[in-house]
């Protein structure tokens with residue numbers, strides 16, 4: 001059974017002994033960050049945290065607890081998505097994609113249940129009063145200061161909502177988008193929306209601005225864990241994240257009508273901020289913000305959201321994450337995307353064997369990719385292919401290796417890559433769009449990229465010298481040493497064999 005809500009996820013984590021309830025009063029002003037950062041930097045990502053007595057900026061106790069680092073380990077990420085191992089989801093997608101429409105009727109019938117598997121998960125709009133609207137605070141009564149919205153880092157421009165799904169709609173097609181974008185609290189009922197220019201929410205906003213129409217926005221905190229993750233996934237604009245979450249859950253996501261707009265919101269959310277953006281209004285200064293690069297994002301201008309209602313559960317829990325110098329919780333959300341989307345990448349670049357975006361590369365800075373090289377120049381074909389795929393277009397450095405390199409182990413990937421390259425011959429530069437968070441590019445969101453061909457070089461690629469083998473001990477010697485290991489008196493803590 002899929003987990004339906006944030007509280008169900010918290011209970012499931014607690015049942016595994018992986019949750020620490022912090023009953024000591026802790027300020028939302030940077031103290032939560034310092035504690036969460038120490039946990040996230042510990043081996044395996046540290047425990048999930050539930051701060052039961054957070055204190056607000058003025059020192060008053062918060063009515064609402066704050067949950068942090070719920071997704072911050074491999075096992076918890078898998079638990080959130082209802083699998084033992086994240087690759088299961090990729091394999092499920094691969095199986096669907098490899099379905100070939102068979103010729104025979106019998107074959108077609110055999111296919112039906114699998115097709116139905118995709119079709120049966122569209123979100124459902126629930127009747128009655130949804131959990132996320134047990135309490136409704138409207139217009140003038142809204143005061144965001146009563147919620148535990150943390151200030152993360154010393155130079156941040158203000159308190160930030162960090163683990164939300166921002167719901168918008170394409171004014172042309174009506175397709176919904178849910179994106180995880182940080183949102184700065186500017187005042188009692190005003191927010192700044194940091195959707196970056198390459199993201200779908202920003203595209204919806206540009207389309208609304210062109211029409212000169214007010215844009216309804218809903219910011220959902222909590223809900224079923226698959227939907228929370230789906231908001232961070234780089235889905236094509238035509239795919240509704242709640243449908244994708246339903247596919248992941250193997251159960252539809254339950255939605256409810258917002259109270260002040262015609263958007264649908266997750267019925268099981270803890271808290272929903274409803275509001276609108278008026279594209280005729282001036283942009284507002286957003287930031288600075290201690291970002292997942294490990295550096296501050298500079299302040300810049302973004303749209304202002306007017307909050308028209310806050311709806312919540314009576315005993316709402318505030319979900320939160322922090323970003324900063326990696327590794328952080330977001331590594332695990334991004335890692336889930338890496339595993340889930342690998343089969344989709346293979347669909348257009350079939351020679352890809354595996355890929356990995358190591359934590360220190362913060363996703364867009366570094367991609368290791370291993371390929372089944374079959375012809376000269378193929379590494380360049382692959383890097384160019386990657387730069388042509390959705391948000392992969394923002395990758396700054398792509399390193400292509402042969403299929404025998406375990407790219408999941410960055411030490412191994414660097415070791416092989418640095419051995420295999422003649423820098424002047426194997427490194428290529430090109431230009432393209434650059435991530436909004438990159439502070440080094442020559443222009444805002446525009447700059448250069450580097451592709452490194454770290455595959456073995458072939459004669460046809462102009463390499464005429466002999467290429468050496470990797471050093472590997474022969475199996476017979478290994479077997480003999482295994483047999484005598486126990487007698488040798490060498491204790492390597494179980495690592496000898």
Ligand SMILES: Cc1cc2nc3c(=O)[nH]c(=O)nc-3n(C[C@H](O)[C@H](O)[C@H](O)COP(=O)(O)O)c2cc1C
Nearest residue numbers: 179180181182194195196199200201232233234330
């Ligand atoms: C914790 C976290 C915070 C994020 N903050 C932002 C943000 O402030 N702005 C943004 O554009 N993307 C942010 N992202 C990345 C987007 O969620 C991601 O690119 C997603 O694919 C966007 O959805 P979209 O493709 O529907 O626009 C964040 C991701 C995570 C995991």
